[in-house]
Amino acid sequence: MSYFQVIPYIAALYNPIYKSYKISMVRIEHIGIAVKQLDEAIPLYEQLLNTPCYKTEAVQSENVNTAFFRTGESKIELLEGTAPESAISKFIDKKGEGIHHIAFEVENIHAEMKRLAALGFEILNAEPKKGADNKLVCFLHPKTTKGVLVELCQEIR
Ligand code: ZN
Numbered sequence: 001m002s003y004f005q006v007i008p009y010i011a012a013l014y015n016p017i018y019k020s021y022k023i024s025m026v027r028i029e030h031i032g033i034a035v036k037q038l039d040e041a042i043p044l045y046e047q048l049l050n051t052p053c054y055k056t057e058a059v060q061s062e063n064v065n066t067a068f069f070r071t072g073e074s075k076i077e078l079l080e081g082t083a084p085e086s087a088i089s090k091f092i093d094k095k096g097e098g099i100h101h102i103a104f105e106v107e108n109i110h111a112e113m114k115r116l117a118a119l120g121f122e123i124l125n126a127e128p129k130k131g132a133d134n135k136l137v138c139f140l141h142p143k144t145t146k147g148v149l150v151e152l153c154q155e156i157r
Helices: 003-014 038-049 087-095 109-118
Strands: 025-034 055-059 064-071 074-081 098-106 129-131 135-140 150-155
Touching: 025 087, 025 150, 038 064, 038 074, 074 087, 087 098, 109 135, 109 150
Parallel strands: 025 074, 098 150
Antiparallel strands: 025 098, 055 064, 064 074, 129 135, 135 150
């Protein structure tokens, strides 16, 4: 970063407008990818990411099977629908395989849901629910996030 790039950056940090922001979405925890068949997608992603799938897990309440891969500080979650009424099966019928959601890790999912609801984001589940990989999760409707299904997740401790 050059001197001339640093000055506006530092100035921005002291701009009062930024003082009301606090990073509460700590990192991108994972990216969810909808696939037709895990048994075919897992070996492909093992090759792509050069890492083994470390966990598969069925989330029966959502009619999905999931598979997880570590990629640095984030993960990849592959999702396969297990019934036609599964959100993943419907997504694939409509859009084909591909990126389904982006999940942000939060420190306090209840506080974050409250913050976002107050700002007008549509939260799809009123209470956090138990998701895959030992997480409490909730989703934001894509119509309020420029077409991206956003997941908030908090590790269950
Ligand atoms: Zn997810």
